[in-house]
Amino acid sequence: MSIFRKLFSSGPTNSNEEKEINKISYEQNVPFDEKFIFNFKRNGGKFLYCESMEEVKEQFENILEENDWFESEAICFEPTLFPLLQENNIIFEKPQNPKFLLARCENLVSDEGSISFSSNQIKQKKPNELPVNMVIIANTSQIIPGKSDILSAIKNKYQREYPSNITTLKYFEKAQEEDFTQYGSAAKNLYLILLEDL
Template identity: 65%
Template structure:
């Protein structure tokens, strides 16, 4: 059964086989499709996930995020000219912001096995994760979901043959933990919204 049907419902009742396979919504299935693995791990890491069937839904969800956080007519960091129109429509300044409320970006890939997001200098220039605003809005497509970080590096290598990006990094933690966790040492937690556009 598709994860998107599980989350957003379906008009057709599940078959007996699907009921048997749906043994626990809290237990990750290592044989599950990559999109299910990614969403499970991403949400476990504290990320906020919004599924979008089309570009109109992307804009609607984006405006809802702005309203929820009172970010209309604020400043944002953004390096992708394709996203400038979304900011301009909502009167958000992105040209040399002094105190950006958030960063709006695309990404290289979504890493399923750890629920992280892979960025390069194409999206965040030379900023380290701890230099970025705490609030991040990422727009990605379902076709960008891959299994591991090494797969992501292979995709980048094949995608940018002559203009290879630098500063390749992942962001994995999307909420601060209450107790000390050595796995988060050296990383900064981000309040991250993912607008995931279905393109498969």
């Protein structure tokens, strides 16, 4: 996982560093964690790497500050994340005008840079029913090689009582040109806070 430290431990990259990252040739023998980062950023996602829960809290507060979301409203269905919202005076019980979704995810899909969710994170909501802005907290152990691995990862995780509404989000910025591959997809302004756990 040293790729995370090399690329992201010193904060935001400048344009020269981004150009250097984009020059890397991603072939099949490249580790799928590196491939995920490349594909996720190419899809327009905003990536924040953390080595501790303290860093996660700090990055979350930075996101709130950047977007002026302090003391606003959010959607969150996961009780383990409620303290993050409470500490920052974010209303999450019956929000009227939520600015963002705070959630975990099922998996991070390497080969396409997408994020999979289930009813455990988003209940029965469809992607277009969720706020445009999303803050997702995930662990490095959740990165899987491909979309075909999503169901087996979910079966291994839950063993019984599988969640429903399994869906993936892949596009994190509006396409500049008409792109038929994005047809029917709602682009999201997505921040991924990735916590090292391996």
